[in-house]
Amino acid sequence: xxxxxxxxxAALTAGAAALGTSDLSAGETKQPIDNRKxxxxxxxxKRPLITYSDRPPLLETPREVFTSxxxxxxxxxxxxxxxxxxxxxxxxxxxINVNGMVKNVLKITLDQLKNDYEQVEVTAVLQCGGNxxxxxxxxxxxxxWGNGAMGCAHWKGVRLRDILDRAGLKKGAEWLAVxxxxxxxxxxxxxxxxELHLDELDDHVIIAYQMNGEDxxxxxxxxxxxxxxxxxxxxxxxxxSNITVTDKYKHLFFMDHAYRVPDNDCECETPEKxxxxxxxxxxxxxxxxxGYPVNGGKLTHKSHTVVRGVAWDGGAGIREVQISLDGGKxxxxxxxxxxxxxxxxxxxxxxxxxxxxxxxxxxxAKAINxxxxxxxxxxxxxxxHGGYKFNGIDEVKxxxx
Amino acid sequence: MKKLFIxxxxxxxxxxxxxxxxxxxxxxxxxxKMGKGFDAVQANCLMCHSFGYIxxxxxxxxxxxxxxxxxxxxxFKAPISDKDAKIIEDYxxxxxxxxx
Numbered sequence: 001x002x003x004x005x006x007x008x009x010a011a012l013t014a015g016a017a018a019l020g021t022s023d024l025s026a027g028e029t030k031q032p033i034d035n036r037k038x039x040x041x042x043x044x045x046k047r048p049l050i051t052y053s054d055r056p057p058l059l060e061t062p063r064e065v066f067t068s069x070x071x072x073x074x075x076x077x078x079x080x081x082x083x084x085x086x087x088x089x090x091x092x093x094x095x096i097n098v099n100g101m102v103k104n105v106l107k108i109t110l111d112q113l114k115n116d117y118e119q120v121e122v123t124a125v126l127q128c129g130g131n132x133x134x135x136x137x138x139x140x141x142x143x144x145w146g147n148g149a150m151g152c153a154h155w156k157g158v159r160l161r162d163i164l165d166r167a168g169l170k171k172g173a174e175w176l177a178v179x180x181x182x183x184x185x186x187x188x189x190x191x192x193x194x195e196l197h198l199d200e201l202d203d204h205v206i207i208a209y210q211m212n213g214e215d216x217x218x219x220x221x222x223x224x225x226x227x228x229x230x231x232x233x234x235x236x237x238x239x240x241s242n243i244t245v246t247d248k249y250k251h252l253f254f255m256d257h258a259y260r261v262p263d264n265d266c267e268c269e270t271p272e273k274x275x276x277x278x279x280x281x282x283x284x285x286x287x288x289x290x291g292y293p294v295n296g297g298k299l300t301h302k303s304h305t306v307v308r309g310v311a312w313d314g315g316a317g318i319r320e321v322q323i324s325l326d327g328g329k330x331x332x333x334x335x336x337x338x339x340x341x342x343x344x345x346x347x348x349x350x351x352x353x354x355x356x357x358x359x360x361x362x363x364x365a366k367a368i369n370x371x372x373x374x375x376x377x378x379x380x381x382x383x384x385h386g387g388y389k390f391n392g393i394d395e396v397k398x399x400x401x
Numbered sequence: 402m403k404k405l406f407i408x409x410x411x412x413x414x415x416x417x418x419x420x421x422x423x424x425x426x427x428x429x430x431x432x433x434k435m436g437k438g439f440d441a442v443q444a445n446c447l448m449c450h451s452f453g454y455i456x457x458x459x460x461x462x463x464x465x466x467x468x469x470x471x472x473x474x475x476x477f478k479a480p481i482s483d484k485d486a487k488i489i490e491d492y493x494x495x496x497x498x499x500x501x
Contacts, residue, residue, distance in 0.1 A: 039429070041427050041429060042427075043426060043427060044424040044425065044426065045424075051429060051453070052453050052454070052457040053429075053431075053450065053451040053453035053454045053457065054426055054427060054428055054429040054451050054453065055426065055450060055451045056450065056451075056454075057426055058453070058454075058457075083448075083449050083450060085426070087423045087424050087425065088422070088423040088424070134459070138499070139458075139459040139460060139461060139499070141458070141461075141465060141469075142458065143454070143457050143458065144457055144458065144459045184449065184477070185448045185449045186448070186449070186477070186478050186479065186480070188478035189449075189477045189478050189479075190476065190477070190478075218424045219424075219426075253476045257476065
């Protein structure tokens with residue numbers, strides 16, 4: 001049997017399918033879909049994950065991984081935009097090109113990146129703006145992600161600022177157009193280019209070559225990717241190969257049309273009445289996820305149970321996580337880790353209790369950040385056409401036996 | 402026998418974790434529905450993305466699917482003929498529609 005045939009057979013039922021929509025009344029946001037099967041097929045350097053597409057690869061991390069502060073590289077989610085990803089990167093010849101309005105055009109090799117610049121590290125959450133999109137009703141446009149289009153890693157690399165300083169910005173420089181090595185099937189298709197305003201860059205923005213102490217996995221952007229702590233992952237360019245400095249914002253498809261929400265206070269609209277003005281999704285809102293127990297899990301009656309999970313936001317930092325065991329009527333504080341991973345990282349939480357009543361029960365988690373912003377109930381999250389930025393209070397339903 | 406062993410090793414290399422040789426992304430056969438117009442879907446859509454990309458959008462309206470096809474033509478420059486565009490729209494609405 002040829003390998004391709006094998007995959008065909010093996011994978012026939014492996015693909016996630018989002019069909020079978022809710023019976024809830026129209027317009028009410030619900031919990032994201034959480035019962036997708038893990039694929040039988042593993043992608044390179046990955047364990048089998050929830051698989052939405054092979055071309056481009058779209059892989060989701062299952063809920064139970066989110067009990068720990070760092071997400072293992074082989075379980076870290078994957079999202080590409082273009083079908084053709086280089087299958088091989090030569091570490092000796094690969095360069096990051098810095099050009100445009102700079103005094104010195106740079107072609108930085110990996111060796112230079114690792115030796116000629118100050119090496120810095122940051123722990124940061126990488127979350128797709130469309131994470132949890134399947135919560136929206138009616139169904140929003142885009143891949144119907146569950147909760148696992150995210151992860152948190154310890155990144156090592158070089159400050160983008162330091163590289164730009166070495167290149168020397170010319171007067172009037174204002175924007176960076178950043179792109180990687182992925183390619184479309186058609187020559188005419190616009191490349192996946194993201195534009196960053198220089199004001200958006202702080203010292204935490206790095207070009208990373210290491211993730212949790214290892215080389216970046218190929219599908220997470222080997223050999224280098226951009227890391228923009230606190231900000232949704234649409235501009236965390238993978239296989240970063242080009243930075244062009246410009247004075248003007250170029251109206252590119254992936255900037256003007258993708259990853260945008262209504263530019264109003266609630267960032268909301270209705271399918272019938274789309275809001276005309278939009279803005280980038282940008283900074284992450286406050287959110288949490290329960291990693292244990294998972295939906296459909298069984299707890300033993302009167303046993304010592306520890307609910308575990310992670311909470312994060314756009315960099316203000318998590319102040320508190322609260323747990324409700326009565327459907328959100330009353331809340332009790334969870335214990336948080338010491339926060340030593342920094343304000344851009346997952347803050348892990350734990351909550352001990354003994355389930356005293358047999359039968360079905362609900363466990364909810366709500367995070368509050370240091371600005372006092374807290375997660376709304378899932379049903380109160382307002383709709384937007386792209387299904388971005390869902391941050392409803394998480395809920396798992398378990399059975400006490 | 403030795404030769405065979407070496408060949409087997411080479412064949413496995415791309416699948417081994419942390420090896421920076423050539424990688425190969427596996428092919429997944431997503432369970433797309435067969436029906437009228439499927440040939441046009443296969444001929445036009447598969448150039449750029451898997452069937453998974455279609456079925457994992459969830460059930461959507463005719464307007465949504467028409468919009469997606471237009472996006473592929475206008476923004477992503479997919480060379481889809483007007484005739485095929487209509488066939489694909491009908492197929493998607495029938496098999497992945499939400500009744501609207």
